[in-house]
Amino acid sequence: MKKRFYITTPIYYPSAKLHIGHAYCTTLSDILARYNRMIGKEVYFLTGSDEHGQKIAENAAKANKTPQKFVDDIVKTFKDLWEKLAITNDDFIRTTDPKHIATVQKIFTKLLEQGDIYLGSYEGWYCTPCESFWTTTQVGEEKLCPDCNRSVHLASEESYFFKTDKYVEGLLKKYEETPNFITPESRKNEMVNTFIKPGLSELAVTRTSIEWGVPVRENERHTMYVWVDALINYISALGYLSEDDELFHKFWQSEDVEIVQILGADITRFHTIYWPMILKALGLRQADRYFVHGLLMMKDGKMSKSKGNVIDPLPLIDKYGVDAVRYYLAREVVFGNDGQFTPEQFVERFNVDLVNDFGNLLNRTVSMIEKYCDGVIPLYRGQVTEFDTEIEDLAINVVKEYHEHFSDLKVTEAITTAFKIISASNKYIDNTKPWELN
Missing domain, CATH: 3.40.50.620 (HUPs)
Structure with missing residues (x-):
């Protein structure tokens, strides 16, 4: 390198x-x-x-x-x-x-x-x-x-x-x-x-x-x-x-x-x-x-x-923030291809990816840490389940794919790959139901 x-x-x-x-x-x-x-x-x-x-x-x-x-x-x-x-x-x-x-x-x-x-x-x-x-x-x-x-x-x-x-x-x-x-x-x-x-x-x-x-x-x-x-x-x-x-x-x-x-x-x-x-x-x-x-x-x-x-x-930066605009530009159109931009598409991508998926994950995680752990991220001492193994294996593969995509200038693919962690984490919370644990 x-x-x-x-x-x-x-x-x-x-x-x-x-x-x-x-x-x-x-x-x-x-x-x-x-x-x-x-x-x-x-x-x-x-x-x-x-x-x-x-x-x-x-x-x-x-x-x-x-x-x-x-x-x-x-x-x-x-x-x-x-x-x-x-x-x-x-x-x-x-x-x-x-x-x-x-x-x-x-x-x-x-x-x-x-x-x-x-x-x-x-x-x-x-x-x-x-x-x-x-x-x-x-x-x-x-x-x-x-x-x-x-x-x-x-x-x-x-x-x-x-x-x-x-x-x-x-x-x-x-x-x-x-x-x-x-x-x-x-x-x-x-x-x-x-x-x-x-x-x-x-x-x-x-x-x-x-x-x-x-x-x-x-x-x-x-x-x-x-x-x-x-x-x-x-x-x-x-x-x-x-x-x-x-x-x-x-x-x-x-x-x-x-x-x-x-x-x-x-x-x-x-x-x-x-x-x-x-x-x-x-x-x-x-x-x-x-x-x-x-x-x-x-x-x-x-x-x-x-x-x-x-x-x-x-106006988009002023209304939605710079991170939202940067995310949309990198995520919506595959880097190297033509694509269409409309304000409607921007709002939809913002709501689906950043508000619903990422925002929901962040809110659920922080809320549970605050509610059940006095606001301190706990050490995990529980039994390793199939869900734990799956998300750990996914994370290892995502990091590998992320670097491979960036080395080939595939920015959109790298971001899409990283987003797998967000989707999997939401699924992990749904499957493990941590709010039911003693």
Whole structure:
């Protein structure tokens, strides 16, 4: 078992306040961080905000704010939410941080000098909300973004490109040799069959039409493409290419660290195709696992800030408490699958699991200790019954399964397994009827 654990969430886009889908990703990541601390690993847990791009500039203008003031205000709400959700991140990286910007510029220069980046021109269909270019085939006759199903527009501009063809073969080999590199496996198959096999386009890494971005030092008319800027946060936060790079060597380059990157299904392409290629070009090690969680859906489809059909987690936290919200997010949807969120489902899960099962067990147990034992937990000196043996054997197996599930990032299954103890304990009380004992 490796001694260290580095876990990252995606860095979220501060175009508006976060919703329950962002809380889902960050909470599950936090649970994994807490578990690994509990078993004695040294953990570094990173989250943050992706603050550049066309959409940010447009939203700032609508709000009559500078882009920096706009993101400063939104990021404060991010941090407030994570505090309310009891998130235990070790750092919060912002792509407007000078340290991050300096690292991005150094990486661009390094890749340019070694021939992995070249200057060219690009024409394609551009989706502003997703900050992504698409081919004519991908947008289809209706000219809709394959990711968000919104309209795209034709754009043409000078750009620097990253030579993806140089790294495709190595990436496919990594996929083949490392079964858990991308989880679930269906996401890996999607990347291969949808993007790589049809012919992977070289990646545009700069824009000339967007001012709100990291400047390219070698060509002042260009700013970094927002996705390239954003991906680098995972190593810039650790001090890569800076004078203080102790964390980078400790939590990235070391062979004694497990690197797990949690991401949503809608950003799989950039994280599992382009990001590993950039790491390879830089001569750095790869992450151990990319875990792609599913999407929380509403009754009318995908939850999206731009669609306005989102659930704010803060009222749920205020009404039911942070533990109830964290439990629901971890328990209701199998980590890795899509699932639907409704307030009705939340209340039902809260009442059935936490009020009826766990709450009832806690109330019965504490009440009997108070009534029959003067509030002191007694030593058990009675005869060992079949019921005692059953629950002891179950507890031993539950602990074993719990650790196995967490080692495979199966958070929902681990929680479901742990809940067996609650169900069995309620049954144990019903069977043994301790209130009838003398």
